[in-house]
Amino acid sequence: MLINIFAAEALKGATELENSFNELVNAAITAKANHAAIVEVGKIKFVEDFRKACEQNVCRKYATNWMCPPGVGSFEAVKTQACRYQYGLLFQTVHQVASSFDWKGMMSAKKDHDKVFREVLSNLKNKHNLQEILALNAGACEFCNRCTFLDNEPCRFPEEAFPSVEAFGIDVINLEKTCGIPYYNGKNTVSYVGLILFN
Numbered sequence: 458m459l460i461n462i463f464a465a466e467a468l469k470g471a472t473e474l475e476n477s478f479n480e481l482v483n484a485a486i487t488a489k490a491n492h493a494a495i496v497e498v499g500k501i502k503f504v505e506d507f508r509k510a511c512e513q514n515v516c517r518k519y520a521t522n523w524m525c526p527p528g529v530g531s532f533e534a535v536k537t538q539a540c541r542y543q544y545g546l547l548f549q550t551v552h553q554v555a556s557s558f559d560w561k562g563m564m565s566a567k568k569d570h571d572k573v574f575r576e577v578l579s580n581l582k583n584k585h586n587l588q589e590i591l592a593l594n595a596g597a598c599e600f601c602n603r604c605t606f607l608d609n610e611p612c613r614f615p616e617e618a619f620p621s622v623e624a625f626g627i628d629v630i631n632l633e634k635t636c637g638i639p640y641y642n643g644k645n646t647v648s649y650v651g652l653i654l655f656n
């Protein structure tokens with residue numbers, strides 16, 4: 458009988474957890490993310506080689522921004538930081554662009570994504586009362602026109618600055634696959650992700 462009571466309690470706990478996860482996913486969709494899912498941090502693949510891709514500076518942001526390498530911290534340091542959390546809300550926004558060369562369209566899409574990112578984050582903090590969080594966004598922080606990293610000065614708005622998922626060496630494609638979120642959303646689209654880790 459005692460075992461049954463424990464089993465019922467465990468089931469109740471699992472249902473409550475599932476309900477609160479569903480609420481977080483809905484919060485992302487309500488904020489206009491196209492896809493969202495809950496991930497377990499223990500199942501995230503951290504790949505040091507992705508940091509080497511940052512060093513090759515294809516995005517031209519290497520050593521220009523506090524939220525990207527090397528300013529964000531070493532691979533081991535950021536991985537340890539992320540692994541202090543148990544779960545994550547992964548969400549993706551999808552945007553139409555004129556062509557795969559439409560740089561202006563991509564930049565405008567990133568601004569739209571950032572609005573969604575900030576709204577999701579605000580909902581999680583204020584409506585869902587999640588205080589112990591680590592929010593990671595797509596790409597470098599663009600809150601200021603010129604990041605103070607370039608002037609060897611501390612970040613001016615630490616509350617507004619979010620490290621990039623790429624800087625954490627997170628295998629985003631693998632993560633999306635494990636949650637059934639499409640990596641490719643069709644011709645002339647660009648997709649960005651946000652990942653908010655929480656306990």
Ligand code: SF4
Nearest residue numbers: 598601604605612613
């Ligand atoms: S808030 Fe400004 S200073 Fe801080 S990381 Fe972002 S761009 Fe750089």
